[in-house]
Amino acid sequence: MAKRRASLTELEGCVLGTIAVRGPCTPYAIRREFQKSPSQHWSASAGAVYPLVLRLRHRGLLRIAQQSRDGRNGRLYALTAVGRRALREWIRPPFSSFTISVPPDPLRTRLGFFSVLTPGERRMFVTQARTQTKAHLLEVKRYTKRMESGGEVFEHLVSRGAQRMVEARLMWLAELRRAIPRTSDDPCRGS
Amino acid sequence: MAKRRASLTELEGCVLGTIAVRGPCTPYAIRREFQKSPSQHWSASAGAVYPLVLRLRHRGLLRIAQQSRDGRNGRLYALTAVGRRALREWIRPPFSSFTISVPPDPLRTRLGFFSVLTPGERRMFVTQARTQTKAHLLEVKRYTKRMESGGEVFEHLVSRGAQRMVEARLMWLAELRRAIPRTSDDPCRGS
DNA sequence: TCCATCATGTAAACAGTTACATGATTGC
DNA sequence: GCAATCATGTAACTGTTTACATGATGGA
Numbered sequence: 397m398a399k400r401r402a403s404l405t406e407l408e409g410c411v412l413g414t415i416a417v418r419g420p421c422t423p424y425a426i427r428r429e430f431q432k433s434p435s436q437h438w439s440a441s442a443g444a445v446y447p448l449v450l451r452l453r454h455r456g457l458l459r460i461a462q463q464s465r466d467g468r469n470g471r472l473y474a475l476t477a478v479g480r481r482a483l484r485e486w487i488r489p490p491f492s493s494f495t496i497s498v499p500p501d502p503l504r505t506r507l508g509f510f511s512v513l514t515p516g517e518r519r520m521f522v523t524q525a526r527t528q529t530k531a532h533l534l535e536v537k538r539y540t541k542r543m544e545s546g547g548e549v550f551e552h553l554v555s556r557g558a559q560r561m562v563e564a565r566l567m568w569l570a571e572l573r574r575a576i577p578r579t580s581d582d583p584c585r586g587s
Numbered sequence: 588m589a590k591r592r593a594s595l596t597e598l599e600g601c602v603l604g605t606i607a608v609r610g611p612c613t614p615y616a617i618r619r620e621f622q623k624s625p626s627q628h629w630s631a632s633a634g635a636v637y638p639l640v641l642r643l644r645h646r647g648l649l650r651i652a653q654q655s656r657d658g659r660n661g662r663l664y665a666l667t668a669v670g671r672r673a674l675r676e677w678i679r680p681p682f683s684s685f686t687i688s689v690p691p692d693p694l695r696t697r698l699g700f701f702s703v704l705t706p707g708e709r710r711m712f713v714t715q716a717r718t719q720t721k722a723h724l725l726e727v728k729r730y731t732k733r734m735e736s737g738g739e740v741f742e743h744l745v746s747r748g749a750q751r752m753v754e755a756r757l758m759w760l761a762e763l764r765r766a767i768p769r770t771s772d773d774p775c776r777g778s
Numbered sequence: 779t780c781c782a783t784c785a786t787g788t789a790a791a792c793a794g795t796t797a798c799a800t801g802a803t804t805g806c
Numbered sequence: 807g808c809a810a811t812c813a814t815g816t817a818a819c820t821g822t823t824t825a826c827a828t829g830a831t832g833g834a
Contacts, residue, residue: 405793406693413700424813436684437691444794446815470813480703487697488708489715493627495693496719498727500628502597502686504748506678509604510741512671517679524680528687536689550701553766557695557759564755568748575744596821615785635822637787661785 407438409486411448412457415475416483420461422470423449434539434558449473457482503529503565507572518576526569533562598629600677602639603648606666607674611652613661614640625730625749640664648673694720694756698763709767717760724753 404412414426423445430440438444452458457479462472475483503525510518536559543552595603605617614636621631629635643649648670653663666674694716701709727750734743 406696407793409700410696413697413703416703417700422813423815434689435691436688439795441795441797442813442815443796443817447793483700484703484708487700487704487712489712489719491694491716491719495697496716496723497627498625498723498749498752499690499692500626501690501748501752503682504745504752505597505601506604506686507741507748508745509600509608509674509678512604512607512675513678517675521678521680525682525687528680528682532687532689549766550698553763554695554699556762557692557698557756558689560755560759561689561692561695561752564751565748568751571747572744575740598821613785614787630823632823632825633785633787634789634824638821 404482404486407444407448408452409483410438411445411452412475412479412483413487415458415473416480420472420474422472424470434536452479499561501565504568515577522569522572522576526566526573529562529566529569533559533566536562595673595677598635598639599643600674601629602636602643603666603670603674604678606649606664607671611663611665613663615661625727643670690752692756695759706768713760713763713767717757717764720753720757720760724750724757727753 410430411426414429415421418425418429426449427440427442427445430438449458453460453473456476458473459476459479460471461474506521510521513521536555540552540555540559543555546552601621602617605620606612609616609620617640618631618633618636621629640649644651644664647667649664650667650670651662652665697712701712704712727746731743731746731750734746737743
């Protein structure tokens with residue numbers, strides 16, 4: 397009576413995955429988990445988490461493990477067998493074209509419309525992007541180290557992946573810096 | 588009377604940007620533009636484009652440039668002065684934390700939940716991901732070359748950025764391959 | 779004539795955000 | 807007693823997708 401969709405969305409996968417890895421937990425704990433992660437791409441608002449958990453429960457992927465923990469009236473959710481199977485299918489290959497194709501990058505997107513900027517603004521874009529990206533890279537590296545010393549093997553490798561992405565972007569920005577000034581007359585550089 | 592929000596969403600920026608770069612065009616042309624781009628992250632469906640263009644028109648960022656082109660009854664939209672200013676603000680620094688932080692990566696996300704897979708499944712994940720990513724990289728490289736020979740300077744640099752991201756992912760997957768087998772007992776490898 | 783494509787839209791469903799409301803518990 | 811936090815939720819709004827409807831044009 398609750399089947400309809402076989403596959404999971406990214407967020408559904410993340411919620412199921414979090415519960416699977418940390419063990420039974422409350423929706424509130426899931427929210428905190430997402431909020432402390434360095435990714436900016438899901439706010440994990442109450443209005444998103446609670447309906448989502450309920451949806452997964454109605455689909456038979458989650459069940460309530462305990463009505464109440466130490467005094468608080470939080471309900472602990474755990475995976476059902478069906479939920480665990482769905483999660484594994486979501487993680488495992490074959491990967492959809494959405495999963496495997498180039499991740500979207502707001503900075504890269506903006507470069508597509510560079511022709512509306514003046515040469516000076518373009519240089520400003522690149523230098524500013526390099527500055528902010530370098531600062532961000534430091535943060536990510538700190539996070540990577542914390543995961544490494546924490547002994548969280550997979551978390552560490554996840555963070556390594558994030559780090560490599562930021563490093564790739566930095567190298568790309570260096571390439572931009574070399575390429576951009578030559579694309580237009582540029583009175584501000586003596587060479 | 589139509590002000591409310593100052594800044595643009597990613598999609599609004601892309602639509603304005605496309606019109607700015609290609610010149611006045613129909614919503615339909617914008618849809619095709621997005622559909623032919625290698626990015627999988629916006630379907631550019633009619634139900635998204637038409638309301639969005641209308642919204643931008645009501646906010647005074649777009650205007651109708653011509654009622655009709657060669658026989659077809661398509662309306663060509665063009666930027667207003669306000670629209671051009673909004674677009675430039677959207678492109679230019681300072682960049683928000685959303686813009687500058689690590690792009691989301693579905694593959695990387697999945698690695699966070701690796702502990703629910705068996706060692707064999709983990710190896711399968713990595714080898715399969717490498718295979719599919721290599722294939723995707725070839726596509727991206729072809730696209731890059733097409734842009735380079737086409738003389739589209741910025742389009743080429745955008746594609747270079749995408750290429751670097753995919754290459755970074757491939758290097759990360761190689762790192763995974765080296766790291767994963769050692770994280771658990773692994774009866775399938777003689778060494 | 780018929781089919782593919784050009785072109786514009788709408789309706790329903792769904793997902794996610796912000797903001798709000800509520801109440802229990804813990805620590806001061 | 808009071809503030810911060812834990813915890814659960816709802817309501818209104820916005821944006822996106824899927825699917826459908828409509829009609830014009832151009833080429834076979």
